[in-house]
Amino acid sequence: MPALGTFLLLSTFVVCAYAVAASVAGARRRSERLIESGIGALYLIAALMTVASALMIHAFVTDNYAIKYVQRYSDSAQPLAYKIASYWGGLDGSIMFWVFLLSVFGSTAVKVNREKHRELIPWVVSVIAATEMFFIFLMVVHNNPFSTFLTPPPTDGRGLNPLLQNFYMAIHPPSLYTGFVAMTIPFAFGIAALATGHLDDAWLRAVRRWTMIGWLFLSFGLTLGMLWAYEELGWGGFWGWDPVENAGLLPWFTATAFLHSVMVQERRGMLRVWNVTLVILTFFLTIFGTFMTRSGVVQSVHAFGEDRELALLFTIFMVAILTTSFGLVIYRLPLLRGRHELDSWVSREAAFLVNNWILLFSAFFVLFATMFPTLSEALRGERLTVGPTFFNTWMLPIGLILLLLTGIGPLLAWRKSTIANLLQQFLWPSTGALTAIVALLAFGVRVWSSGICFALSAFVFVTIAQEFVRGARVRQRATGTDILTAMIGLVARSKRRYGGYIVHLGIVLIFLGFAGQGFKQEEQVVLKPAQQVTVGHFTVRHDGLAVTSDNQKQMITGHVSVFKDGKSLGVLEPARWFFNKHEDQPTTEVAIRRSGAEDVYVVLAGYDVASQSATYAITVNPLVNWIWIGFGVMAIGTGIALLPDIAFSFAIARIPSTATTSLLLLLLVFPAGLRAQHAENPQEVLTVPKSALERDLQKEIICMCGTCGRKRIGECTCARAARMREEVSTLVADGKSREDVYQYYIAKYGSQEPLASPINKGFNRLAWLFPYVLGTSGAVAVAFAAIRWSHRQVESPSTSVSVGINPELQARLDDELRDLD
Amino acid sequence: MSSATSIEQQVRVKPDTTRGDRPAKKTSTEAAGGHPWHFFVLLSLVAATVAVVLSRQATPAHLIVISITMAAAGVAAAALYRMLAPLLVREVSTFNEPLTERARSTFEREKTLVLRSIKELEFDRAMGKLSAKDFDEMSGRLRARALMLMKQLDEGSGYRAEIERELRERMKVRLKPETPDVRLEPDTTAAHGVRLQADTEAGPERSSACACGTVNDDDAIFCKRCGAKLVLVSAADDSNSSE
DSSP states (O other): OHHHHHHHHHHHHHHHHHHHHHHHHHHHHTBHHHHHHHHHHHHHHHHHHHHHHHHHHHHHHTTOTTBHHHHHHOOTTSOHHHHHHGGGTSHHHHHHHHHHHHHHHHHHHHHHHTTTTTTTHHHHHHHHHHHHHHHHHHHHHTOOTTOBOSSOOOSSOOOOOGGGOSHHHHHHHHHHHHHHHHTHHHHHHHHHHHHHTOOSTHHHHHHHHHHHHHHHHHHHHHHHHHHHIIIIIOSSOSOOOOHHHHHHHHHHHHHHHHHHHHHHHHHHSOOHHHHHHHHHHHHHHHHHHHHHHHHOSSOOSSOOOOOHHHHHHHHHHHHHHHHHHHHHHHHTHHHHOOOOOOSOSSSHHHHHHHHHHHHHHHHHHHHHHHHHHHHHHHHHSOOOOOOHHHHHHHHHHHHHHHHHHHHHGGGSOSSOOOHHHHHHHHHHHHHHHHHHHHHHHHTTOOOHHHHHHHHHHHHHHHHHHHHHHHHHHHHHHHHOOOHHHHHHHHHHHTHHHHHHHHHHHHHHHHHHHHHHGGGOEEEEEEEOTTOEEEETTEEEEEEEEEEEEOSSEEEEEEEEEEEETTEEEEEEOOEEEEETTOTTSOEEEOEEEOOSSEEEEEEEEEEETTTTEEEEEEEEEETTHHHHHHHHHHHHHHHHHHOOHHHHHHHHHHOOTTHHHHHHHHHOOOOOOOOBOOOOSOOOOEESOOSHHHHHHHHHBBOOSSSSOSOBTTTOOSHHHHHHHHHHHHHHHTTOOHHHHHHHHHHHHSSSTTBSSOOSSGGGHHHHHHHHHHHHHHHHHHHHHHHHHHHHHHHOOTTSOOOOOOHHHHHHHHHHHHHOO | OHHHHTSSSOEEEEEOSSSSEEEEEOOHHHHTTOOHHHHHHHHHHHHHHHHHHHOSOOOHHHHHHHHHHHHHHHHHHHHHHHHHHHHHSOOOBOSOOOHHHHHHHHHHHHHHHHHHHHHHHHHHHHTTOSOHHHHHHHHHHHHHHHHHHHHHHHHHTTHHHHHHHHHHHHHHHHHSTTOHHHHHSHHHHHHHHHHHHIIIIIOTTOEEEOTTSOEEETTOSBOTTTOOBOHHHHHHHHHHHHO
């Protein structure tokens, strides 16, 4: 079986080489036979990789420990679902899974587009096959997942990392990988267009759809990653700016920028070079993300460990991508020059320019901050940590600006908006934002970032509602139907536009979830049975501990009762699981009581079975569930934008008039009705951080255990973090200042690595300066381009050439416009 | 398109909705209702059945994975056939879309783009995003562009005739022995010369002889026996005979 697997990989490599050669030769000689054969070879790659994947899964299902990879990532006690998920749980298998997904996606894309883009297809095939070839090469020479033991194989496996034995983690990599591989398709079409010189807007149509599909999967993957972090890592948050999370976010930024700027090219013929560049950058960042995860250049809870040889191979591949792609862009520059005319700075084009600037700034800032520790280590030999504090300093205002642009963009017209129009357009959204501000002040909300976020969310929400209502009214006047039919017709007519607005609505909901974090309440307490603590509106009572086990693990479970305003909300059971063979890596099984308004999130951080006392980290997370709901709305919006015309016309005929309302109702989450119960016998409890400084330091010092993904000691639940918390507590009790504590840890670990952010001195000042330099240079570039294009427009105003007033032609034009719905 | 229909296999011409017509091949087996993939499906089913029967481990998950593996192997066999089959048929010229068609589709696309822009502009105006003055100015500009494109498209029907006429004139000039172009680009000119002769005078049955005495096909550029260039000789002969 392993020999067959290796043979299949080698065969696939040969077929890839053939696909590249046949397609390039076919395109050069204009030979239909070779082109068709190349397409067939691409299908064969997909089929061979499917067989190889089936063999690998078969090996996992049948516990074939003769294969090293199977022995390393599974054991006989593992449930079937996790045995299958083990396929992509390790480095070798994840590369193979990557190739499998790319082959399936590539074949589908070629099958769908081969008639529409005949000139491009041979080049598309060759680019996809060349990418697959690289990854198969990695497997064949370096990471063969089918390699076997030279000695007699062990009788049982080592088992999958316990952290990965989670439902969301089982489906998170396939989704993220699908998003990554889907970005190869636009890149392949882009390179094909550059190679053939067919750089009209035709290739964009294929590219746009595949980018949307990739973007959707990337968003889904990122959301699942957040859910996994929220439920499995047990620190009460969902995004820790971990390097591997960032690797998924980088192409998401550039893909989002592309999905916006492509509209400018379609409508105005502008930004051709920029769009090709974004397609190349997005693909490059997917490969770069894979490189970061697999080569060990960054330290992360998700990373697969250091591998210098793999890093070298990836570097060569990335250099080849950049050289070839941008070489082709330079070669085709004369064909890529478009008509750049900016009628007004107050137009949708200008808003898209700003949007692209912000998104690209985000991508490069995150890239730089993620790589800064590696850079520092390479240049100065000192390993640093760039933690959430540093990222949030910049990404918080950036996020708010993006949210604002989400609201402003749709209100601006293409080409030009006047003051009177702006007043008319901005009236209701601004009123909505002001109302939100007044309401927030009235309710005593004083968290400025969350307050601004709520106000901007209201602004965007009213914008979207206004767009739908006004658009429906215009259509109603034109068609004479009722408002609901007009609205459905409106969405059907401009699926991308209104699908996009629904995506924006999803973004608003996600931002509401982010804004809720400003009101997050956290406590760490040690409780004996029947003791309780109050966090926000909730009271949590410790009832006792239970020790149980099954054939895979031992479980320590805390039983806590939760009350809200005296009413019992039920019992929660946070736990620590000690998987066999991974006893040193206990997993945190968080107990969450969900509702639309807030989550009660309880983590069993420590315990003493003998005394039945337990340390709990209790977090009240307001609005967090709106992040997941927001993604659902985004997925619906993207789905609408992707629907083919025929599908929508079919749907319109069957949509009941109450459908929209029902859908919105479905999205609402109501807390369950619960019976009242009063808490009795309240006893005194011990809150772990004893001062504000200690609490701050728990967020500014990171855990140095090396296995928790560099979480802050206030968030990490491992034994090392507990010791570090005690250490900090002692230092603060001894009267040490913040700076003294910093210096203590720098001296203890020999570098600034234990600090969540590098100190703004010397070389590290580069990290703090970079965002300013990046942002300013981006703004200057955008302003320069805008000024140049505005001047060009002024210089050549005579595009309205008189064609000779031919009444017959005019009448035909009117007819065609009338027919165009 | 005639070259496509003259290949040995039965050919059905299927109109392509996107760009011009494209030949779709269909074998006689297919016409009778059988497709190659039927064979591969059958093969996969037989292989999966045999594998399941012979399997020593019999948990449902194991049997399902075996069946999927066999099905995938069947798909791989079909894909191998799909890769090799095109190599066994005669070459069909591709990218045979005329230049004028390409130009036309570009104009059509641009026209659709401009019309959509006008519609969007009207929609934005109706939603109150544009002032009447700006709307008139921009709409006027876009309408002018649309009218220009429509005019070009209307005139476009004359492109083919115009290009063919120009081509004919150029080739006529090149056929004359005293034309310096013949010496500058001997290969291409001669090849054109042979083809023009075939089209205009002798018809498809005409053959040309080489100095070695071998009779070659009328469109041959090199002698199939000795490999000598035929084209110059043919062109010169043709022009001499016409004189």
